[in-house]
Every structure is written in structure tokens, then in C-alpha cells.
Amino acid sequence: MSNKEKKPAYKSINTPICDFVEQYRSSFSARFHMPGHKGKGNGYENDITEITGADSLYSASGIIAESMKNAGDIFGADTFYSAEGSSLSIRAMVYLTCLYAKNKNKKCRILAGRNAHKSFLSAIILTNAEVEWIYPQDGESYLSCSVTAERIKEILSSSGKDMPTALYITSPDYLGNTVDISSISAVCKNCGVLLLVDNAHGAYLRFFGRHPIEQGADMCADSAHKTLPVLTGGAYLHINRAADKFFKKNALGALSLFGSTxxxxxxxxxxxxxxxLISNGYDEKIIKLCKEIDRIKQKLISYGYKLIGDEPMKITVCAESVGYTGYELNEKLLDNRLIAEFFDFNYLTLMLSPENGSDELARLLSVLLSVQKKAPNIVGEERYIKPEKAMSAREAAFYPSVKMRAKDALGKVLATVSVGCPPAVPILVSGEIVDENAIELFKRYGIEYIDVIDK
Ligand SMILES: Cc1ncc(COP(=O)(O)O)c(C=O)c1O
Incomplete structure (x- = not known):
């Protein structure tokens, strides 16, 4: 089936929140409510708060409820908004899982791909959920974790009666790799294990029939702002309509537990x-753009670049294939006033959207094709060795800590996670012991100082 045939058809969708704000602006002349800027200042006019008629996010029954229902119709899910990124949706998703386990008189235990974003770490610290990590395969970046249905089946079948409450995976990962959620979800369903997906990078996969909800995930978090024309911070928590109604019933409460009022x-x-926008053809624009990106990828491959990832709206080049590091390729882009999403020793990642326009795509391609190829520069793949755990992430987070040079921290226990954003994926997790492998990875990713437990 072609992508186009898979794309859902929507009826034209209204905009109750935008309409309310517009009407408010034209009907009232003075604001005696928050925020303090009173709508004065360029771009501040539409920044209102939960005044009469504006509904209330965490007890939505008016315009916000109507708008979230519209989003749910697009995603084929029970959809809730987050104005604080997927980070908030992820915390809510983990809390809902804990609540679900508690209702069944069970301890919440989550099997999770190790390439989890830092917000998952904060979620387990806050909820005290127990985590069992699935580590990357040898030769994989610590940003990836190729979870397959077979691997999950193996892990779950060795769990006996002690099944985890949920499996948590990140797909797409920062480099644009996706996993086969349909097959994994079939394994999870068979074992009575919930499937939670960090789909922060993949809201638009809905237009390709590849969204986690339609592939069987029970819940997922999408950063609308990463790939759709949405302001930074705009995100969704989606709940599968076929999932236990418990999740839908408790979703707003879960979001409000961690979100701002x-x-x-x-x-x-x-x-x-x-x-x-989506119901009026933005989805088509994304599909068209991805065809163009596919042509660009073919040209890069013909030139000699090795690419990784199967995400259609992202390009990740292996810098060493043309004799450079990701840092060096990034310099070439900067020289041409082009800004990449992410770069490290091995990779350079570019995130695109229909807002880029064909001239920008042409400039990007032209700069990448002007790079003088050198013999492949083997910077070496990293090896991820499972670290030893001294205590739970939550215990470690509540100890006093001290900052020290990562290179001098051998044998110390990590207190809070030290990661830059992007990619905000921790090398070592709170409560784990700093070993030589971790020190090597800290060095490789430019992490000079870390917080360790002071005892
Ligand atoms: C894989 C992944 N998950 C979650 C997040 C958090 O998303 P947000 O920035 O929308 O809170 C990010 C952010 O970069 C991410 O890359």
C-alpha cells in the first residue's frame, strides 16, 4: 500500500482556541488579570490565561476539550495537550502506568530501552517506578537501541510470572531509527504488558500509517513542536482508544500532577x-516533502555518504563515510549559515519540514555535495558496557551531591544525570557507578563535569 493510501482522510477541522483568543482581543479593552504584560508588546497580544470562557487545560470541558477532540480525530486516539513538551507527557505516561499497577496491587516495573530521554529518568525518580534496561547492541550509538520483537519475546519469556508492567521504547530515536512497533506490540499484548512509546520525533508519522498508536502502542508522547508547525513546548499525550479506559479517565489528572497551573x-x-492546517492539506505537504527528501538522500548516497535511519523527514549522515567527524561537517554547514539539529563524532542530523522551502533544501544539498571527500575517517564505534548499579535512580537523586571532573570520578556513584540537550540521552543513570567505559564516553561527548554522590 502506498503512503498516500495509508493517509487518513479528515473532515475540515475548526479552531475553537484560536477563535476564542481572537474574539477576546477584539471585545475587551483592558485586562485586569494575569499575565502582567496585559497583552502589550509585539507578539504578546494573544498570550492570555485561564479566564472565563477560555476553559482550563487540566479540567477541560470547553474550547480546549473541543480542540483536543479534534486532535484525537486526526491521530485516531484519545489525545491530550501538553504545553510543556513531551517531557510532561512522558512523566504523565509513567505515572499512569504506576497508578495502573497499583490498582492491580502490583509494583510498577518498566522494561525500557536504554536510549531513553532524560525526562523518562525524571519520571522514574518522581514515581519510584522500577526500571530494567535493555542495552544497545555492540557497535550501536548510545543514542540508539535496536529493540526487536524477537528480543522482547526472549526477555519476556524469561520473566516467568514476574512480567513487567510496561515496555517503554523510544522510536524514532534521535538519529532517525524507528523500530517495528506493530510486531513488538503483538508480543506485549500476548504477555499482558503495556507498550509505551516516546514518539517525540514522530508525530508526523501519522501521515505515513506509521504512528505508534495505529501500530498498537497503548500510550505515546509526541512533541508536536518538533515536526509540525507548532510552537516550542506544544506536545500530545495519546492514548489508544482500545486501551483500558482507566488511562483516558486519569490522563488529565496525571498531566496536572507534573504540569504548571x-x-x-x-x-x-x-x-x-x-x-x-493538517485537515486542510498540511499532511499532503509533509508527504510531498518526504519524497523530495528521499531524492536528496539518494543524491547523498551516490556522492558517497552513508546514511542511517529510516525516518522520512530526517537526514542523518555518517560523517566518517566522507572522511570527517560530525563536528567538522557541522562547521561546513555553519560556514554557509546552515544550522543542523545535532552532531557528534559519528553523525550529523538534519531535521526538515515543509517550512524549509525548496531553496533551502537546494542549499543544504549543494553544501553537502561540495564537501571534499577524503578517505573514510574511522573514528571508531563506541562500545556500551552495562554499568554497575549501586542504588535506584530515586535514592541517588535524594543524596547530597558534589560536582567533579568526569575523568577523576572512577568508582563514584552518579547523582543527577549529566547530559546536554540535544540529545539529552544520559550515558550513565543516577545511582550507577562511574566506570572506565563511562569516563571514555563522557570524554567522547565532551562532558567534563558530573554530579556524584557526596558520601
Ligand atoms: C527522544 C526524545 N524524547 C523526549 C524529548 C522531550 O521532548 P520535549 O522537548 O518536547 O519535552 C526529546 C527532546 O528532545 C527527545 O529527543
């Missing part, structure tokens, strides 16, 4: 606007 209406309105 002052969600940004600029962000909520941009999520609302995205519904209308």
Missing part, C-alpha cells in the same frame, strides 16, 4: 491551529 495559550492555540 499556567499553561501557555500561545502554545495551546498553536496546537489548535495545527489541527486545522
Amino acid at each position: 499556567s499553561p501557555s495559550y500561545l502554545i495551546l492555540a498553536s496546537l489548535d491551529r495545527a489541527n486545522a
Whole structure:
């Protein structure tokens, strides 16, 4: 089936939040409510708060509820908004899983791909969920974790009666690799294990029939702002309509437990606007763009670049295939005033969207094709060795800590995770012991100082 045939058809969708804000602006002349800027200042006019008629995010029953229902119709899910990124949706998803386990008189235990974003770490620290990690395969970047249905089946079948409550995976990962969620979800369903997906990078996969919810995930978090025309911070928590209604019933409560009581209406309105854009052809624009990206990828491959990842709207080049590091390739882009999403020793990652325009795509391609090829520069693949755990992440997070040079921390226990953003994927997790392998990885990724337990 072609991508186009898989794409869901939507009826044209209204914009209740945008309409309310517009009407408010034209109807009232003075604001005696928060925020303090009173709508004065360029771009501040639409920044309102939960005034009469504006609904209330965490007890939505008016315009926000209507807008979230519109988003749910697009994604084929019970959809809830986050104005604080997927980070908030991920914390809510983990909390909902703990609540579900508690209702069944069980301890919450989550089997998780080790390439989890830092927000998952904060979620387990806050909820005290137990985690069992699945580590990357040899030769894989620590940003990836190729989880297959076979691997999950093997792990779950050795769990006996002690099944985890949920499996948590990150797909797509930062480099653009996706996993086969359909097959993994079939294994999870067979074993009565929930499937949670960090789909922060993949909201748009809905237009390719590859969204985690349609592939059987019970819940997923999408950063709308990463790939759709939405303001930074706009994200979704999606719950599968076929999942236990317990999750839908408790979703807003879970989000409100970690979220601010002052969600940004600029962000909520941009999520609302995205519904209308998508139902009016933005999905088609993304599909068209991805065909163009595919042509660009073919040209890069013909030139000699090795590419990784199967995400259609992202390009990740293996820098060593043309004799450079990712840092060096990034310099070439910067010389031409082009900004990449991410780079490290091995990779350079570019995130695109229909907002880039064909001239920008042409410039990007031209710069990458102007790079003077050298003999492959083997910077060496990293090896991820499973670290030893001294205590749980939660215990470690509550100890006093001290900052020290990573290279001098051999044998110390990590307190809080030290990661830059991007990619915000921790090399070592709170409670784990700093070993030589971790020191090597800290060095490789430029992490000079870390926080260790002070005892
Ligand atoms: C894989 C992954 N998960 C989760 C997040 C958190 O998303 P947000 O920035 O929307 O909170 C990010 C952010 O970069 C991410 O890359």
C-alpha cells in the first residue's frame, strides 16, 4: 500500500482556541488579570490565561476539550495537550502506568530501552517506578537501541510470572531509527504488558500509517513542536482508544500532577491551529516533502555518504563515510549559515519540514555535495558496557551531591544525570557507578563535569 493510501482522510477541522483568543482581543479593552504584560508588546497580544470562557487545560470541558477532540480525530486516539513538551507527557505516561499497577496491587516495573530521554529518568525518580534496561547492541550509538520483537519475546519469556508492567521504547530515536512497533506490540499484548512509546520525533508519522498508536502502542508522547508547525513546548499525550479506559479517565489528572497551573495559550492555540492546517492539506505537504527528501538522500548516497535511519523527514549522515567527524561537517554547514539539529563524532542530523522551502533544501544539498571527500575517517564505534548499579535512580537523586571532573570520578556513584540537550540521552543513570567505559564516553561527548554522590 502506498503512503498516500495509508493517509487518513479528515473532515475540515475548526479552531475553537484560536477563535476564542481572537474574539477576546477584539471585545475587551483592558485586562485586569494575569499575565502582567496585559497583552502589550509585539507578539504578546494573544498570550492570555485561564479566564472565563477560555476553559482550563487540566479540567477541560470547553474550547480546549473541543480542540483536543479534534486532535484525537486526526491521530485516531484519545489525545491530550501538553504545553510543556513531551517531557510532561512522558512523566504523565509513567505515572499512569504506576497508578495502573497499583490498582492491580502490583509494583510498577518498566522494561525500557536504554536510549531513553532524560525526562523518562525524571519520571522514574518522581514515581519510584522500577526500571530494567535493555542495552544497545555492540557497535550501536548510545543514542540508539535496536529493540526487536524477537528480543522482547526472549526477555519476556524469561520473566516467568514476574512480567513487567510496561515496555517503554523510544522510536524514532534521535538519529532517525524507528523500530517495528506493530510486531513488538503483538508480543506485549500476548504477555499482558503495556507498550509505551516516546514518539517525540514522530508525530508526523501519522501521515505515513506509521504512528505508534495505529501500530498498537497503548500510550505515546509526541512533541508536536518538533515536526509540525507548532510552537516550542506544544506536545500530545495519546492514548489508544482500545486501551483500558482507566488511562483516558486519569490522563488529565496525571498531566496536572507534573504540569504548571499556567499553561501557555500561545502554545495551546498553536496546537489548535495545527489541527486545522493538517485537515486542510498540511499532511499532503509533509508527504510531498518526504519524497523530495528521499531524492536528496539518494543524491547523498551516490556522492558517497552513508546514511542511517529510516525516518522520512530526517537526514542523518555518517560523517566518517566522507572522511570527517560530525563536528567538522557541522562547521561546513555553519560556514554557509546552515544550522543542523545535532552532531557528534559519528553523525550529523538534519531535521526538515515543509517550512524549509525548496531553496533551502537546494542549499543544504549543494553544501553537502561540495564537501571534499577524503578517505573514510574511522573514528571508531563506541562500545556500551552495562554499568554497575549501586542504588535506584530515586535514592541517588535524594543524596547530597558534589560536582567533579568526569575523568577523576572512577568508582563514584552518579547523582543527577549529566547530559546536554540535544540529545539529552544520559550515558550513565543516577545511582550507577562511574566506570572506565563511562569516563571514555563522557570524554567522547565532551562532558567534563558530573554530579556524584557526596558520601
Ligand atoms: C527522544 C526524545 N524524547 C523526549 C524529548 C522531550 O521532548 P520535549 O522537548 O518536547 O519535552 C526529546 C527532546 O528532545 C527527545 O529527543
